[in-house]
Amino acid sequence: MSPAVLAPAAAAPLNARIAFLVELARRLHQYGTSAPRLEMAVAGSAQRLGLVADVWSSPTAIIISFADLAEGEEALAKVTQVMRLAPGDVNLARLCEADDIADRAIAGELDLREGFHRLRELGRPDTRRAQAAVVGSYGLSAASVVALLLHSAWADLLAAGAIGLVIGLITVLSATRPRLAAASEAISALVATFVATLVSAYVVPLAVKSVVLAALIVLVPGMSLTTAVREISSQHLVSGVARMGGAVATLLKLTFGTVAASQVCAALGIEGGSYALPPLPAWTDYPALLLGAAAFALLFRAAWRDWPVVMGAVVLGYAATRWGGAISGAIPGAPFGVFLGGLLLGGLSNLYARFAHRPGAVIREPGIILLVPGSVGFRSVSYLFERDTTLGMDTGILLVTLLISLVAGLLFGDLLVSPRRSL
Template identity: 85%
Template structure:
């Protein structure tokens, strides 16, 4: 967000505070991390003639406001406390909120009108947008099955179909609080039971690969990465809280898969063990493009940003693959993840600097294929199965990948300094 102190700074104190509070609410709702939100609101407040002390966590925001004219020793005049649900990335509305803030702070838009426009961003999704989200779950699941798990055609089709079903559960849970609490466990149960039933009665499947691909969007890899980024930037409360939420999601997903497996075993349903031939290697490229399009829809990017999002996903994947091969390890090894994070962090800052739009348009979808959510899911699954050796090995790999990715993003910020808070 950019802008200078102008007419907007002369507006009534209550008007300026109301605008900033609504802006903070929208940034939080659309997936902005704690450190970026705090910097954005503090900077916007200063350009409106206010001093703001901001504290952000995944479920709350506290902001204290005071007039800059009162000096550093002046006590806060207003303190606002907001209890919020954890946000979800919505790139289109994040860009809209950023543009509204820039125009209002620059004096091109009245603060009251800016407040009204920000409040209007909270409108519920249309049926078309909900259908797009459901489709994105199916596309993402099918692409991951082909791109990373090298499954068969049957695995790909079933993973995509189960992904659509999970997308439907997720959309329905958005307006049903009781369903939302258990939606992760229910989705995992449905995915595992569906894969076992298809494998037993229709066509043999690689059960674990299909289940992992189906649940890939729900696996909290992005939350784990954001948590480590917040902890590394000394936002300890927010980072630890976000880490706790991610672990709780992993536990619910793992419980759902284990419960479904035991239920099918108790009913005597034995899935086939014959593994079909994997997809040809040339399928990686179409799968990558389809998956990138699915992620563009999943992150609710505006259509004009789809080429940017698809390009970011492709660049992140290729950088990670090339970095892994360069280090003599398999694609997706720690050095490859570090290189991917470094490149995407720098590119997102360049995009924000020259396009004057949030770098999140490049950064968030770009790292989606780098985040180690699947490793965390496997680690907890092994522990549930009492295989502590594999569980601890996977846990150590998870930590290594998280550190590599976060280090890459931090070094990317050093390589190209961010000039915008988002």
């Protein structure tokens, strides 16, 4: 949504305009929009509806004050709305729907009250089919990470995929169970480590740490860390620091779960196999990349029409990172490769939003999923829990370097191609 002149819908009653904007803000937050983009989108939409909106967004709350433009510069806020919300999660299909509803309602093609009700309907619970797709995406993501990034054995791939399905089931169940949700990350890490160790001890030897990392890869808050740094760099300090705190808390819960399971296994005398299986052949990188791209399209709940774009963005982000790492003489995923990937994806997402008239998040969010350094943060905290302070601090510095590189790439991408739309 881009700010423009006063829209036909500006003639609607004040309460209808405010109710529509509040519901729009609620949906954008629910579907994973960062604070800067949400505030810009709502403020721009309010201006077209003849209102001034002062928007404050954080990961768990939104505050909006509305004043009427018709009263001039001296107008004071007539309504202030405070919303307490749970942290959002990226849902590309519903984000695109919300964007389309907002554009049509503001342009006068859709009555504001009808637009409000359509936005409200987007908050419906996921169907069983959608939940099954999310569970499947966890398993596919884990399997693709083993093949694409960790280059482990076939047994590791199968074990990580199966454990990923279990983690996905726990995550789906926790969505409607608040008590389980609070500890779901720790429970998932405990289950993943315990099952991987059991399989390695009694079925087939596994690279246990690699399998556990792959199975938990979707829960590792790499996207949250990246968004937090972007918000802090754009002076949205409260939201950025709060999101950073939430990401660190998630890392601590994941690490505690893995350490606790390891200690239980050691106390029970369960030890993994001691010999290594042959790694996956090099040709598996290509099908694994396609598998991972499809898994992330499922994970981000992209609409079918957006699947080619989403999968292309994932492939492009990974290829740019590999190429950037190769030309810099470093390993794939090194800072320059991550910067290059962020630069390309940031610019392309703005181009896509400009010409396709759809949210650039369709390219930006899935495209950077293989670039975010969440696994590095997980390893850093794990080393600290194991009292390997030197290695933990060294990995932590690498985490900061990669985060800065990725955010710098995205910011330079916005400079390369200026965003015409907020989302």
